[in-house]
Amino acid sequence: MGDIPARKMPGRRSLLLGMAGLASVALSGCTVTPGTAQEEVPPTPEALTLVDPAAAAPSRTAPAEAPTDEPYRPAPPTKQQIIAEFGSRKPQEWGLQVTGTVGKSPARDIALTLDACGGQGGTACDQQLLTTLRKLNVPATLFLNERWIKANPALTAELARDPLFELANHGFLHRPLSVSGKSAYGITGTTDIGQVYDEVMGNQAVLQDVIGHVPAFFRPGTAYYDDVAAAITRRLGVVPVNFSINGDGGATFAPSTVAAEVGKARNGDIVIAHFNKPGSGTAAGLAQALPRLLGQGATFAKLGAVLHYDLP
Numbered sequence: 001m002g003d004i005p006a007r008k009m010p011g012r013r014s015l016l017l018g019m020a021g022l023a024s025v026a027l028s029g030c031t032v033t034p035g036t037a038q039e040e041v042p043p044t045p046e047a048l049t050l051v052d053p054a055a056a057a058p059s060r061t062a063p064a065e066a067p068t069d070e071p072y073r074p075a076p077p078t079k080q081q082i083i084a085e086f087g088s089r090k091p092q093e094w095g096l097q098v099t100g101t102v103g104k105s106p107a108r109d110i111a112l113t114l115d116a117c118g119g120q121g122g123t124a125c126d127q128q129l130l131t132t133l134r135k136l137n138v139p140a141t142l143f144l145n146e147r148w149i150k151a152n153p154a155l156t157a158e159l160a161r162d163p164l165f166e167l168a169n170h171g172f173l174h175r176p177l178s179v180s181g182k183s184a185y186g187i188t189g190t191t192d193i194g195q196v197y198d199e200v201m202g203n204q205a206v207l208q209d210v211i212g213h214v215p216a217f218f219r220p221g222t223a224y225y226d227d228v229a230a231a232i233t234r235r236l237g238v239v240p241v242n243f244s245i246n247g248d249g250g251a252t253f254a255p256s257t258v259a260a261e262v263g264k265a266r267n268g269d270i271v272i273a274h275f276n277k278p279g280s281g282t283a284a285g286l287a288q289a290l291p292r293l294l295g296q297g298a299t300f301a302k303l304g305a306v307l308h309y310d311l312p
């Protein structure tokens with residue numbers, strides 16, 4: 001959108017991407033049942049192991065803006081090039097936090113990330129939650145699935161214009177990102193490298209049309225990856241993101257549980273929750289947790305302001 005400055009991508013030199021040692025954290029507002037595109041999930045937040053806080057970057061004030069390094073955006077490889085490059089690789093890991101994904105940032109800020117999964121029962125917008133964020137001036141990175149965008153074109157454009165928010169890629173068909181058809185929460189993932197490419201790049205193109213540049217961050221439906229799919233995502237110029245705090249268990253937690261889980265967020269944490277489930281406990285829980293965290297001196301930033309990276 002013309003009135004929004006294109007995100008300045010961090011230079012290739014920057015480092016980072018702490019790979020959080022995420023344990024198994026059940027997600028869900030992000031899962032879709034085969035055939036029904038239903039959102040799923042068994043919620044089980046767990047403590048996570050994280051990046052050395054000593055590596056923390058200076059704090060920013062919300063809403064933080066992206067670093068002003070020179071933008072660097074090489075053209076991504078074609079599908080054929082990706083298939084040729086990764087075709088012989090066998091995945092060794094499958095889960096929420098595999099080699100190559102990012103679960104924490106090195107910054108002092110907390111990054112609030114909110115998914116909108118689309119599909120049956122998943123195309124609404126939690127306006128109460130967005131109102132709370134605006135009132136508190138808490139920035140967030142919004143991961144939008146192509147199905148949600150298709151159902152909400154005007155709202156997507158409105159969110160793209162709001163400097164409090166940054167839009168990111170939540171996949172084209174909302175599938176777990178696998179090169180071999182692995183499943184998560186009963187949802188069959190992408191079955192091969194070509195489908196991984198389509199799941200990432202299909203929605204990159206859709207979002208580029210809306211925001212004027214390609215998104216820098218990707219999180220698949222269900223948040224599951226294998227390590228080869230995560231590497232492919234990076235090769236395509238997108239950081240495969242996950243989380244260190246499961247804030248709403250796929251929009252299944254009661255408000256008190258959301259408040260308790262989000263209230264654990266500290267330096268560098270990436271919190272996941274959902275803004276496509278009005279009526280869930282997410283908005284009420286965040287309305288409790290965020291003022292408390294702010295009162296404790298916590299600061300919040302969009303991912304683009306805290307994740308410096310070095311993509312291949």
Ligand SMILES: [Zn+2]
Nearest residue numbers: 029030115117
């Ligand atoms: Zn989702």
